Amino acid sequence: MQEPGQHNIALFSCSTDEFGHDPFVYEHWLVLIVSGRSEMFSDERIVSYPQGTLGLIRKNQLIKTTKKADGEKPFKSISICIDQQTLKKFSAEYGVKAEGIYTGEPFVLLENDVFMRSYFNSIMPYFAQPEKLTPVLAQIKTTEAIVLLLRNAALKNFLFDFSEPHKIDLEAYMNRYFSYNVPVTQFAKLTGRSISSFKRDFAKIFNTTPEKWLQKRRLEMAYFLIAQKNRKPSEVYLEVGFENLSHFSRIFKKEFGVNASRL
Template sequence: MQQEQNNNNIILYACEGETHFGHDPFVYEHFIGIITSGSAHHFTDKGVVDYPSGSLCLVRRNQLMKAIKKPDGEKPYATITVFLEQKTLKEYSLEYDVKASGVYSGEPILVLENDAFMKGYFDSLMPYFDQPEKLTPILEQAKTTEVITLLLRNPALKNFLFDFSEPRKIDLEAYMNRYFPYNVPLTQFAKLTGRSLSTFKRDFVKIFNLTPEKWLQKRRLEQAHFLIMQKNKRPSDIYLELGFETLSHFSYAFKKQFGHPPTELQSISRASLN
């Protein structure tokens, strides 16, 4: 069972079962969030990062994320997330004369110390799980301003919060080979590589000699073949990880590409290990 109380910028979320990639993998706005129970496993190109209960993270906009959310026994996976929209941050910057000193170049996800002030802040939001209607727009605005001010106790976060520049044009080949498993629209890949959609498509064909749609499917299926044959992975365990929405769609595309279903390849892989 999943429960989400969305008050525009502040989301109170609880889910009793395990969820795989239970959100849009594209991060549209900065957010700060704390896991109040359960844990999350974040999949990156460098491996899996585990976030236990109590983890407090500041996450930068314009990036791709995948995670599995897990309950802790009878306790559901639950989080409190505060989105820091560009509009809100620009208004804060103007009102309090706080500006970035340059382009942010640090890590896109920062694990923060859950100090007494931050603990008190998130504790003050806990009652709204049971009475979300009490979190009025005025209170929500005040709580958003409060958390920005708390973050700015660390001056190093000014560039993180108040760098309003958009992604610059980057190496398309390297980026796509790193992020091909993410199932997001081409418009978002274009934005993240600093291109218009038309420029993205034109550059893509020049580099890969295929359209983005054909290359993405081919690349994902090749990776699936490798994981099943060389790593003995089950098709049901990898199709979501590789950007396919359903197991049936994955199986159909795999058979069309390789001439046999992924389950048959799995049998061959298992036989080779015996």
């Protein structure tokens, strides 16, 4: 996912498997898979979402995905960024407010009903003529998406809970999400801490810095996948949280004394 641009509406397409490089979701996103499928990773399992899947992804989440083509059909999705500024303006104008803190799932599957189908069909022509999608029109289409979603009363707290993440169990969270390639500042925010309190709490728990701990945990996971699961270094370096294969190979050898490709 990318931070919202001028229009808040994006068409993504790829013809080969592509791993999600930025797993931090900054805003709510309404996503329809037009073709192909997406695989979403967690520490426990992999869930595959086929063509036609419509879902709502909550802000401030770590989500790791792979986009896969379906034969000759490329992976293609339409994404609508429902940003906090738009939601706060909508809340002020129409008096829609959350009834409490949202405690549900960070990814909600939605029924692709006739109204939602018509909504996404109305967007498709703009991808052939993007200059027609002015900022005003894009804002109108984003507001339309909010109104359609609010037909489901259970989504009101999802959309209009503007509270920041509360302080949570740091040790459990880091052991679950260490393989997600995001800055330490994002880990601090997601665990409900300032960067200074995050580093202070981290040192008390792990007796080292976040940067050193993250690198070591990611290398240990990579070693396990390569040595025990017969995975290739080129298959695992992104999965465990590294951006560059050559950098990964270099520090892997420094840590374990052997080239990853020789295991």
